Every structure is written in structure tokens, then in C-alpha cells.
Amino acid sequence: MNARTVTLLDVAQAAGVSKSTVSDALQGSGRVAPATRDHVREVAARLGYRPNSAARRLRSARTGAIGLHLPQTATRLDYYMKLAFGAVARAQEEGLDVVLLAPAGGTHGPLASRVDGMLVIDPETGDAAVPALLDAGVPVVTGERYLGPAPDPVGAVVCDNAASLTALLDHVHDRGARRPALLAPADTSAWAAALHTTAENWGRDHALPVARHTVSFAATAREAEEATAALLAADPDIDAVVCAPDGAAPGVLRAATALGRTPGRDLLVASCVDGAATRGSSPAITAVDFRPADYGRVCVELLCDILAGRTGPETVRRHGWTLETRASTLGTD
């Protein structure tokens, strides 16, 4: 390897482009057509070109990285792992690294000198790390809005949580449920707040009040099992349980079975978040799929657009969802 002798000019000559095109292509600045960028990167890799990263960063005043903050409870939820790797894949296309930030906050140096921008996913008002992240002096994109006081400029990618819960409640209503219940976290996040408001509105509109039971943001299947047992003991007429937290809905199935109910027949079960737990349970559980890897990609895309000045800092984009109906509400197996 004679990597140290290969210069930017060598790469430019071999690739048949200008030095600034090489620089832009390697830095993923977005000013270069994808085909050109790929060509330049191939040539640079073939020649063994190794830019002095620290020097390059100093010149461009960019760190080449974006930070990713996930909820403290993320360690148990494959939803956030999928989101993180979606973000990593999209960031790689832009020539950016993704730095995983410590969920508990605290930091070993100023964030603004380490990352060009940050993604703060599902910020909860109870998360003490969030205010400092939003005030770190770099552009931030939140996944769902932050309900606490937040300084601009902050972009957001939001899901229509009112529409998706309405679709779930309409679906169990279509399947015959007349006494639905909702297991949802307290409203310290935009997502949970939307679930509570939507359940209340849907109940009023249909003259069928939705029984609500508060569970933790990252409730376990065990917690959902206990909550369901309590709900059904208090009101045996409940004929559908919609469980909000990722991964917890199998606990609803277990509680139902233990009480002699048959999920999908005399108790409909659905989840507000799709994942391995809902797809792999028996019966499989109807759920809202937010395609978390795509969600991560879209968040990075918005952050890059803001960093490159392609869109304003207060941009809000919507991310779609689909309702996946399965045996837990369809009664088939």
C-alpha cells in the first residue's frame, strides 16, 4: 500500500473530473450526481486514496457525523434498532457517520464540535437529556414532535398517530367489538398524547367510550398481561384490547387465554406498533406498521436537507403507516 502518496489530484485525473468534484463526491455534499459520486468513490478506493479526515473536517467545518438520540427505554425495543440502522444506511449514502449518543445524556465534550446535526427520536418530556440536545447549537430533527419547550431551528418527521389509532379502532369495530380498551403510556410524548386524545374522540363519535389503562412507555409483555387481567376483571364486557407499546401485545394474548377467552374470537387484540413480537406471536397480532427503517431514513434525509440548505429548518414531514390485519382480530389462524 502506498496510500500516503495518492493525492486528491491523482483521483481527479484518474476519474476524469475536477479536484472540487472529487472533494464534493467524497464528502457527499449533494452537489454531485449520484453516478459521478459513485464513480469518483470507486476510483478513490481503487487508488487507495486516504484523505486526512481531521484536516478535511477542519477545512469544511464539518464533523462528517450526525448524532442519534433514542429513548432511554430503547434497549429493549427492536423498533429503535431498525430505525437506527435505517438512519445509518441513509447517512452512509450522504457520506455521514451516525454517532450513537448515550441515552442517559451527559457528554464528554461539546456536541457541536462532534456532530453536524442530530436526530432525537420520540423525545419524551420526562427525558432529562433532551433539552440539552435541542440546545446544542446544531440543527436537530425530531422523530415526532417534542412536547416540551424547544428552541428553533428544529425540523420534525411525524406520523399521523390519530389516523392510525382511528383505523385500528374502526377495524375492531367492523369486526364486532363494542367495548374496546386501550393500554397506552402516559402522555409525555407526542405519540402517547395523540393516542389518548384519539381514543377519547373516537369513543365520543361512536358513543362507545374506550376504556383506558396507563402502562409504561416500554411496557413489557408481562406488564401488558397484568394490565389486561386487571381491565378484564374490572369490566368483563371488554371485547377488544388495543395495546400501544412495542412488543407488549403478546401479554394481552396470555392474559386473555388465562381467563378462558379466545383471542381473535371473543377478544380482539391489536397493537399500535408492529414488530417481531406481533408478527411472531400465536395468533399473529394485528398492528400498525410504521416501517421503522424507512422512518430512520426519512429523518436523516430531512436533517441532510436542512444542513445543505435545501429546506428550511422548521420543516415538518409526514411518514406513512399501514394497518396489518392478522388472526388476532380476524379470527382466522
Added chain:
Amino acid sequence: MNARTVTLLDVAQAAGVSKSTVSDALQGSGRVAPATRDHVREVAARLGYRPNSAARRLRSARTGAIGLHLPQTATRLDYYMKLAFGAVARAQEEGLDVVLLAPAGGTHGPLASRVDGMLVIDPETGDAAVPALLDAGVPVVTGERYLGPAPDPVGAVVCDNAASLTALLDHVHDRGARRPALLAPADTSAWAAALHTTAENWGRDHALPVARHTVSFAATAREAEEATAALLAADPDIDAVVCAPDGAAPGVLRAATALGRTPGRDLLVASCVDGAATRGSSPAITAVDFRPADYGRVCVELLCDILAGRTGPETVRRHGWTLETRASTLGTD
């Protein structure tokens, strides 16, 4: 904030230490006692000292970051999420960021200019990204050894997978099992290879051959359910199933129940990896706890020791484990 006017000298004077101690403390070089380091960092934070990170990195020829490569299947397994955040927490103590690398490999620039070192966790011989990572020109610590050809210098943190599976098999044997079976991935990783060898040795030593069935590295509960159904159909005398992949063991419970068996009584069930799925299932499943967050910490620690020259590059450290016995083998509920 008049952050721009605070110099390294200001911090040194306020903290009552030399400039080089401040520099070492802020860079986490390990030459400073923990108490001094914490004191200096507190003073720096209080004064609002903000080093020019890019300039600092240029001077120290360090990027201030380490890379983390997880198996491509990691997106479904909370084990790796816990490990990742353990690594992030420990890296933060050393003043290092953790860059999440794209599992599929490929990269937007030379890794050596972006990270000081890398963690490559549970490298499989089938993972096409691994050889390039091991040959990127920076120190690498693997979590478990890599079975393919690997250039030195590479350190490793390994678990005694032979001892932990032996403990699991001894435990179900103590509980009366005489025809145990193992669901394990093909031997493309050090972990899986150890499981196969250990099962064979244990079977020979006890004159009780262990039935083995191959499942995928990140088998779902559904896959384990189907594998268990096939195993029990082929050999109804099987009285214990040890399931290797994280999160899959609840599928063993479902298959057993569907066949009229009672987990914990006439079929003992255990998992080679503890996690939310084994703790939260009903009955709870006996499992080996590798404390993945600690495992991530220990990997970072070894990498930092190698980077700082405190230990040689070929260092191998062992990480402990505990056997968590639960209702699925104890028969209680």
C-alpha cells in the same frame, strides 16, 4: 455564554492543574486519575470551555470515535442493542464517540480516517463486511473470535460458551432430562461452533446423545416453534429443548403446548441467551445471562487499553455469565 473566550489555560488555572493535565483529562487519555479527570471536566463544563474538536483531532491524530459493527441480523435482537449502549456508556467515559457502522458493510470513505479503532461483535464467517473491517488499518477488538482468516493486531473478548452450555445441559439433566435436544445455528460463528462441539462432547460423556437441529443465527420464535414441532414429531422421547438464538425460545413453549406437553414438567425448556423474551414468557425460561451491556463495556475497555498501549494487541479477555434458572426447567410457576 462567552464560550469562545475560555481557553485551555483558563480551565487549567481554575482546576489547579497543568495545561497538559487538562488536555489529557478532556481527551480521556488514561494518564489522569479518574477523580482528577472528573474534576477537570466539571470545571471545563462550568466555564463553558469548548475545544475546537477538528483542530484537536488533527493535533492528536485521533478521530475521537470508535466504530461498532454488529451482525446483520442484529436489528431484531435486543441483546445487541443492550451491548451497543453498554459500549456507548463506556466510550463516553473515555471521551470517545461510538459510530454505528452499516451492518451490510460498504463505506463512504476510509474507515481509518474516521475511527481510531473498531469493535466487531460476533463476526460470522458468512458476513462479507467483516474481512474489510479487520483489514482497515486500525486496531480491532472482536466480541468472540473470528473463525475466518484475520490479520493481527486483533484483540478479543470471549465468553466460555462450552462452560455455559455444559451448565445448561447439566441443569436439565439434574432436573431429570435424559433425552435433551439443541436448536442451534450452523457453525459459522465461534459461539455456534462451540455449542455444537459442546453438545457432542456432553452427549458422549453422559452416554446421552444430544439431538441437534439447525436453525438460523437469528431464528424467530416462529422458526423455533416449527423446529421444535419437527424434533418432537421425529422423537417423542425428547424431554428437554435448549434453544440457542436470542428471543426464539418462546416458540419452543408454543410448540410444546400445541402438542399437549407441559413446559417445565414433561418438557424442560432453556435458552442459550437471556433477554426480554425469556424473562417475560409464561412460564419464564431458564437462560444463560451474558449481561450484554457489560459485555459492550468490556469490549470498549479492551480497545481503549490497546489504543493507549496499556496492553498488547493480541490480548484476549474473558467475559463471565450466569445461569438463571426459572419455571421452564424448575416446574414451578
